[in-house]
Amino acid sequence: MIPNRKKYLKQQAQNGQKIMGVLPALYPRELLWAFDILPAEIWDPPGDILRANAHLQATICPIVKRGLEFILKESASVNAGYLFPHTCDSLQNLATQVKDLIGTSQPVYTFYNPKAQFNKTTRRYYLDLLQDFQTTLETKFGPLNRAKLMAACELGSKIDIRWLTLQNARRADQLELTNPEYFQLVRAGEYLKPEDYLTLLNQVEVQAGPVHQSNRRLLLSGILPPHEETLSFLDELSVTIVADDLLSGSRRFPITQLDTPVDPFEYLTDRHFLLPPCSTRASNLKERIHHLQKMISESQVHGVLFNIIKFCEPELFDHRFLVKTLKQNRVPLLSLETELLPGISGQDRTRIEAFIEMLDEQVSG
Amino acid sequence: MADNCFAGVDVGSLSTDVVIINASGKCLAEVVIATGLNGGETAQKAFDQSLNQAGLAQEQIKAVTATGYGRASVAFATGKTTEISCHGVGAHHLFPNTGTVIDIGGQDSKVIQVDERGRMLDFTMNDKCAAGTGRFLEVMAHRLELGLNELSDPLNIKGETVQISSTCTVFAESEVISLLAKQTPREQIVNGLQRSIVNRIWSMVTSIGIHGEVTLTGGVANNQGLVLVLEEKLGKKLNVPENPQTVGALGAAHIALRGYHK
Numbered sequence: 150m151i152p153n154r155k156k157y158l159k160q161q162a163q164n165g166q167k168i169m170g171v172l173p174a175l176y177p178r179e180l181l182w183a184f185d186i187l188p189a190e191i192w193d194p195p196g197d198i199l200r201a202n203a204h205l206q207a208t209i210c211p212i213v214k215r216g217l218e219f220i221l222k223e224s225a226s227v228n229a230g231y232l233f234p235h236t237c238d239s240l241q242n243l244a245t246q247v248k249d250l251i252g253t254s255q256p257v258y259t260f261y262n263p264k265a266q267f268n269k270t271t272r273r274y275y276l277d278l279l280q281d282f283q284t285t286l287e288t289k290f291g292p293l294n295r296a297k298l299m300a301a302c303e304l305g306s307k308i309d310i311r312w313l314t315l316q317n318a319r320r321a322d323q324l325e326l327t328n329p330e331y332f333q334l335v336r337a338g339e340y341l342k343p344e345d346y347l348t349l350l351n352q353v354e355v356q357a358g359p360v361h362q363s364n365r366r367l368l369l370s371g372i373l374p375p376h377e378e379t380l381s382f383l384d385e386l387s388v389t390i391v392a393d394d395l396l397s398g399s400r401r402f403p404i405t406q407l408d409t410p411v412d413p414f415e416y417l418t419d420r421h422f423l424l425p426p427c428s429t430r431a432s433n434l435k436e437r438i439h440h441l442q443k444m445i446s447e448s449q450v451h452g453v454l455f456n457i458i459k460f461c462e463p464e465l466f467d468h469r470f471l472v473k474t475l476k477q478n479r480v481p482l483l484s485l486e487t488e489l490l491p492g493i494s495g496q497d498r499t500r501i502e503a504f505i506e507m508l509d510e511q512v513s514g
Numbered sequence: 515m516a517d518n519c520f521a522g523v524d525v526g527s528l529s530t531d532v533v534i535i536n537a538s539g540k541c542l543a544e545v546v547i548a549t550g551l552n553g554g555e556t557a558q559k560a561f562d563q564s565l566n567q568a569g570l571a572q573e574q575i576k577a578v579t580a581t582g583y584g585r586a587s588v589a590f591a592t593g594k595t596t597e598i599s600c601h602g603v604g605a606h607h608l609f610p611n612t613g614t615v616i617d618i619g620g621q622d623s624k625v626i627q628v629d630e631r632g633r634m635l636d637f638t639m640n641d642k643c644a645a646g647t648g649r650f651l652e653v654m655a656h657r658l659e660l661g662l663n664e665l666s667d668p669l670n671i672k673g674e675t676v677q678i679s680s681t682c683t684v685f686a687e688s689e690v691i692s693l694l695a696k697q698t699p700r701e702q703i704v705n706g707l708q709r710s711i712v713n714r715i716w717s718m719v720t721s722i723g724i725h726g727e728v729t730l731t732g733g734v735a736n737n738q739g740l741v742l743v744l745e746e747k748l749g750k751k752l753n754v755p756e757n758p759q760t761v762g763a764l765g766a767a768h769i770a771l772r773g774y775h776k
Binding site for chain 1: 597599633635636637639
């Protein structure tokens with residue numbers, strides 16, 4: 150049973166837990182845990198966008214708009230500030246707007262992820278970034294306890310390892326979870342305390358053999374999974390999403406298992422550079438396509454579903470190339486565009502059904 | 515009288531179309547009526563009319579495939595398939611060398627790539643705006659106080675033209691109002707509108723690519739002016755079915771036939 154996000158965070162805040170609202174997507178969660186801060190990620194809070202539109206252009210993506218709307222509501226659950234990782238220009242600009250122009254009762258922190266390929270310089274940069282972030286947090290939350298950081302890294306490592314196991318089990322169709330249930334599990338890590346999340350992941354049973362009768366297997370790519378209604382609709386069509394290339398999913402977990410942490414900062418740096426290629430880290434396009442092709446082949450999927458968030462610049466820059474290359478390689482794919490509204494439109498139902506009909510025809514020959 | 519017959523029912527946003535074929539694929543009935551408020555009732559009405567037209571009793575229809583946006587509302591259907599697949603199959607049946615199908619329907623438009631057996635290989639579909647759809651033409655015809663037949667007159671596209679937005683029906687209508695206010699000749703506006711709708715479709719065509727012969731389906735294929743503009747853009751002749759509006763229903767009937775024999 151996955152705890153409800155709102156209720157869980159409210160309860161945690163009432164228990165005196167420090168909670169930091171974290172905008173997408175990549176940040177050293179272990180460092181926050183070591184300061185006894187619970188990161189509560191803000192990706193797509195529900196509700197109408199009312200006040201945020203007054204501060205943002207019409208062509209800004211709904212994640213940024215919803216994030217600002219949430220901040221403007223001054224949620225009581227967020228009591229330790231907001232963290233803006235450098236994910237895209239829009240989120241970086243939002244940090245500036247919130248900090249310098251709009252204002253909030255909470256402190257605003259930034260974390261400028263490197264936007265370059267791995268090399269000695271970027272590695273050094275990331276290590277320095279961690280040190281700077283530690284110093285910033287210490288001014289507000291007191292000195293860092295190195296033992297706590299070490300324990301946080303070990304806990305994070307256990308989550309990563311368990312996650313890798315579950316991902317492999319999903320690929321092998323050994324998880325008795327519907328599409329919505331699977332992504333609820335993935336996304337519970339956005340707000341649960343690490344020990345609670347690890348317990349939840351450990352409760353998921355890995356079956357001995359395949360559990361779904363369907364032979365329709367898809368890979369999902371994008372920033373966020375589609376709305377639950379769309380995921381349920383895929384279940385209705387006997388489609389299982391067996392692998393994901395989502396920023397809110399597998400792109401936040403290292404490709405391979407890391408060694409047991411020895412030096413926490415070295416460990417966090419290694420972890421960052423072992424994440425799969427991603428548009429928001431300005432990864433090389435060839436690396437991205439290679440990674441996707443590898444996932445397609447290893448997961449034995451019949452096609453790829455891209456869930457593209459409207460006006461998401463980093464993802465849209467890559468999307469065109471990915472689509473072109475995958476089509477050249479005869480990989481069936483479907484792109485859906487979403488504004489993060491609830492439900493599923495009739496047109497999207499038709500698109501998905503037609504895509505499945507196309508896959509079925511190709512499979513049946 | 516045929517014993518084993520098959521029906522396709524296409525419940526679209528503007529019209530509901532029924533086609534009945536026999537086991538050899540011969541068309542026995544073809545009915546088009548306006549889709550009312552209740553898609554299910556309209557489908558039943560159109561189906562009854564088609565049975566009448568073909569002189570068949572309902573039990574002689576061995577399988578019915580429903581398609582179109584209202585496909586789920588057809589209670590008597592034995593199966594349902596998207597209109598995207600149905601237009602591909604229908605177009606391939608009428609023109610076996612079809613590689614690309616352009617379907618311009620009432621509320622959306624699609625470009626479908628099919629292989630030599632009529633199987634769908636790729637598709638794209640617009641829906642964000644009525645621009646590039648039959649509804650766009652209806653709105654504009656109303657604004658210009660023209661019937662759809664007058665709007666379709668190929669003579670309109672021979673002369674001068676004006677540029678009109680191809681991204682939004684509402685903005686395009688505002689542009690038409692401004693042009694009328696400037697006393698721009700109506701033929702020029704119609705010419706501009708036809709090119710606008712084709713430009714909208716063209717962006718979808720280029721995203722899929724043109725393969726083999728191109729077949730135009732959907733009610734808008736009756737618009738001769740638009741066909742000329744599209745042919746000009748393609749640089750080749752289009753296949754235009756005699757009854758482009760019923761190609762989806764025809765494809766659905768063939769899918770019902772195939773399914774029955776599987």
